[in-house]
Amino acid sequence: MEFGLSIPNRGPMATPEAIKALAAKAEESGFVRLAIPDHVVIPKSYASRYPYDISGKLTGDWGDCMDQLILMTHVAAVTKKARILSSVMVAPHRPAVFTAKAVATMDVLSGGRIDLGVGAGWLREEFEAIGAPDFDARGRVTGEYLEAFKTLWTEENPAMAGEFAAFDGIIFEPKPAQRPHPPIWTGGESGPALRRAARHADVWFPIGANPRHPLDTPARFAAGAARMRAEAEKIGRDPAEIGLAFSANWYREDLERRNDEGERFIMTGTDEQVAGDAAALREIGVTRLMFNFLRPSLEETFDAIDRFRETVMARVLP
Numbered sequence: 001m002e003f004g005l006s007i008p009n010r011g012p013m014a015t016p017e018a019i020k021a022l023a024a025k026a027e028e029s030g031f032v033r034l035a036i037p038d039h040v041v042i043p044k045s046y047a048s049r050y051p052y053d054i055s056g057k058l059t060g061d062w063g064d065c066m067d068q069l070i071l072m073t074h075v076a077a078v079t080k081k082a083r084i085l086s087s088v089m090v091a092p093h094r095p096a097v098f099t100a101k102a103v104a105t106m107d108v109l110s111g112g113r114i115d116l117g118v119g120a121g122w123l124r125e126e127f128e129a130i131g132a133p134d135f136d137a138r139g140r141v142t143g144e145y146l147e148a149f150k151t152l153w154t155e156e157n158p159a160m161a162g163e164f165a166a167f168d169g170i171i172f173e174p175k176p177a178q179r180p181h182p183p184i185w186t187g188g189e190s191g192p193a194l195r196r197a198a199r200h201a202d203v204w205f206p207i208g209a210n211p212r213h214p215l216d217t218p219a220r221f222a223a224g225a226a227r228m229r230a231e232a233e234k235i236g237r238d239p240a241e242i243g244l245a246f247s248a249n250w251y252r253e254d255l256e257r258r259n260d261e262g263e264r265f266i267m268t269g270t271d272e273q274v275a276g277d278a279a280a281l282r283e284i285g286v287t288r289l290m291f292n293f294l295r296p297s298l299e300e301t302f303d304a305i306d307r308f309r310e311t312v313m314a315r316v317l318p
Contacts, residue, residue: 001282001316004033006292009066018298020078025302027082029309034075035087035290038068043125051122052209069102076110088117088187092132092141096148096165104176112177117185117205139192146200153181189213198231203243208266209250216259216266218280245288246281275315
């Protein structure tokens, strides 16, 4: 089982000094992967529904946010061994060829440490503000961009004539350091997201807290994974090719939640219960877990990391 944690792109912890210290602390503490979120701008008001909170709104005082790709490059530069994960990149936000070039460059400069987490996005008003493709076509855009990425990363003479991405007669070098390309992690829990994972993903990477598609117990996650694998079988893909990851960005020590059925929400409760949840997910096939330990200060964040390492990770790792 591999553990990872979030790096801030906003708020009081999003400073060069704090990011570097947090990344170093994560590596020293045995965390394999550092996750960086994605927003370009946050509209002052929006009608779109945020998928991962029952309120349908982003929590906290949002506004500031560093660019994901630039922050990923910075984190790669101040670390030595941790993998850097886009968690997740909203694929339609940036043109396909530009994004493929940026990710390939990061992968080369980092020595092959990039994991590309991708989603279709949810915030219509942000799409409109940055001039992204039609929000209602975001699923088609994401699928086509993923095809474009793989074509550009793997083919000597890449060419594509798609609805949203078209290129030919170009030299696309350097290729990524990883072969055939950086692992693609797809997020999302809906039917279209499961089909996207089945077709494109090296790793399916859902968040368990989506109230419309809850994966908030081991049994519910197992059922979701079974649905994703069934979609892979429908298109003739071996489901074993698709790894499983899980994001528990709501984790807080000794905080217990209950879901709509009155069951304990996964990754909440006592240290023993959280470790038991990790073990249960491992039995289902999950090999990568992501958490958020960000607190108001660096000292509090470090304390949360130390506590989790000593009381949860120590129970799970051999």
